[in-house]
Each structure stands twice: as structure tokens, then as C-alpha cells.
Amino acid sequence: NHHSILPPNNAEQSHALSPSVSPGWEGSLAPQGSEIPYPLLSAGVDNVASQCCERTSLEVIPSFLVKSYRIQGPESGCRLHAVVFTTRKEKKICSSLTSRAVQKLIRRLEDKQKNPSQKPRRLSFAQQKAKKTPAPKLISHVEYTALKSEIEMLKSSLGFERETGKTLGIRVDQLLNENDELLNKNNKLVAENDKLVAENDKLVAEYDELLNESEELMNENNRLVAENDKLVAENDKLVNENSRLKQLLERFIHLLNKARPSASVKKES
Structure with a gap:
């Protein structure tokens, strides 16, 4: 079905794609006399037709390199009916719409637009750093030691050494030990995260x-x-030249054979 790849309402259509056609042979782009305005049909439609492909290629382009594509034709002031692909590096590539492979590629891109992948996009390291939730600020070892000493002094001043305060004092010591363990685990996780970030960058x-x-x-x-x-x-x-020479040779042989009987008759007379 070739209908789906033709621009609706006789307008030139441009399709912006999610990240994901490799540079194929790049046709020459010849600017037309004047820019032809078009009404915007929907989001992402290109209403500028100041350049047209003068030549096209049947070469198939990998879809993961396509940034956008649009279809041109006589209705947009262009001589050829073709599809213009724009790669991630802003290269313009003209492909022939008569190629089944190109038509199949366009249908694949249309399906990708209708059913976008749920797979998250790959973020650069800078984007990951900006998006990453900042880790809670940890107190230094000196600050922690001072805080621990204050708690010990508080225990003594409140009389935790007495029988009634032993349970609470033991619980405070347990909490301090648990906090030390969590602090060590957190430091280990931070180190592992830094290692994973480095591997991701690589x-x-x-x-x-x-x-x-x-x-x-x-x-x-x-x-x-x-x-x-x-x-x-x-x-x-x-091949054409050889065919022409072959025809001339056959005609020459025919004329030669035709001339031989008359020559023999003349000899007998």
C-alpha cells in the first residue's frame, strides 16, 4: 500500500522522529525560485519547500540514523517525487519512492511514530549527573566523634549509670553502632555508584x-x-554498441549473400 507514504492534502509532509536513516547517497539540492508557503497540518509538519532533490538514490538507509523525513513532489514545486531524509548530523539524503525497501523503511518509521518504544532513551553523562538525585550530605568523622562524645556526656549527666537508666543507655549505644554500620554501607554504595558511572561513561x-x-x-x-x-x-x-554492430554485421552478411548469386549468373553469361 503506497498511499500511506504520500503527503495528505497535496502538501509536503515532514516527520520528526524519536532518536533513531544512515547517510545513503546524498542527492544534489537545487534551490527553487521562491519559497512556497504551506499551512501547518499538524505538529512537526515542515511548511518550507525552498529546496528540492534533483537526483535520488535507491540505497536503503538504516532507520536508527534518521532524525526526520519529508516527501516532496510536483505539488510542492519540485520536479521529482521523492523522500528527503535528514540524518542526526543534518545531512539531506534523497531517496526514490519507487524502491520497495525505501517504502518499507517509511512504513517502519510511521509505525514507530504511532507506537513509540517504551524503552528509555540513553542519556549522556552530563544529563545523568543533572538528573541524578543528590546523595544526602554526610557528617565528617570529626563531627561524628564530637557528637558521640556529647551523647556520652549527656548519658552521664542524666544518670544513665543508675539502674533505672541502664536500658536507655544500652539502646543509645546500639543506635550509635547501627549508625556506624549504615555509614559504612553508604560509603560502600557511593563507591560502587561511582564505579558504575565510570563504566557507563566508557x-x-x-x-x-x-x-x-x-x-x-x-x-x-x-x-x-x-x-x-x-x-x-x-x-x-x-552492450547497446555491441548490439548495433551486430545488426550492421548481420546486414552486411545478408547483402553479401544476396550479391553472390548475381555474381555467379554474370560469370556464366
Whole structure:
């Protein structure tokens, strides 16, 4: 069904996507004579049509690199009917709407818009630090020791050494010991959290490196595809030339065979 990928109401439609098409072959962009205004159809619709694709590619683009896409056509003042993808790095990529793979990609992106993933987005380390709930401020060891001494003095002044105060005094000591244990556990958790944050930063850096390598590989692949298209065009040209020469040769042989009987008749006479 190709209807879902055509812009409604004869307007050019732009689709902004959640993070997630790799740079394919980038068609040349030729500015038109004047900017054509369009009414905003809904949130995210692009009403600017000052640039049009003059060439398109059948190359398929990975969806995780697409930032947005829009469909252009004669109704928007553009010569070609194509889809214009915008990558995360703001590259404009023109793809042909006649490609089934491109149509399948657009349907996948439309489905992603209708049913956004519930998986949380990967946050950068700076975003994680801003979002992270600040840990409760801990008192220093000196402050804790001074507070503990004050409690011991308070115990003595209230007469906790007497029989009636022994239970309460023991309970205060228990609470102080429990607080020491919780303090040690908290320090251990803080250290583990710092370690996990460092590991996360390392994974984020590795992911960004892999993403850059993926784009470089796609660019190299697109260059090879373009060279292959050029070789295919040259091969088609040679095939056509060979076919033309073959026809000329067949005609020459036909004329030669046609001329032979008349020559033999002339010889007999």
C-alpha cells in the first residue's frame, strides 16, 4: 500500500522522529525560485519547500540514523517525487519512492511514530549527573566523634549509670553502632555508584565510536555503489554498441549473400 507514504492534502509532509536513516547517497539540492508557503497540518509538519532533490538514490538507509523525513513532489514545486531524509548530523539524503525497501523503511518509521518504544532513551553523562538525585550530605568523622562524645556526656549527666537508666543507655549505644554500620554501607554504595558511572561513561564513548564507524562504512559503501552504478551504465552503453554492430554485421552478411548469386549468373553469361 503506497498511499500511506504520500503527503495528505497535496502538501509536503515532514516527520520528526524519536532518536533513531544512515547517510545513503546524498542527492544534489537545487534551490527553487521562491519559497512556497504551506499551512501547518499538524505538529512537526515542515511548511518550507525552498529546496528540492534533483537526483535520488535507491540505497536503503538504516532507520536508527534518521532524525526526520519529508516527501516532496510536483505539488510542492519540485520536479521529482521523492523522500528527503535528514540524518542526526543534518545531512539531506534523497531517496526514490519507487524502491520497495525505501517504502518499507517509511512504513517502519510511521509505525514507530504511532507506537513509540517504551524503552528509555540513553542519556549522556552530563544529563545523568543533572538528573541524578543528590546523595544526602554526610557528617565528617570529626563531627561524628564530637557528637558521640556529647551523647556520652549527656548519658552521664542524666544518670544513665543508675539502674533505672541502664536500658536507655544500652539502646543509645546500639543506635550509635547501627549508625556506624549504615555509614559504612553508604560509603560502600557511593563507591560502587561511582564505579558504575565510570563504566557507563566508557560504554557511551564506545557506542559513539561505533556510531561514527558505522557512518564511515555507510559513506564508503555509498561511494562504491555510485561507482558500481557508473560501471553498470558504461556496460549498458557497450552492450547497446555491441548490439548495433551486430545488426550492421548481420546486414552486411545478408547483402553479401544476396550479391553472390548475381555474381555467379554474370560469370556464366
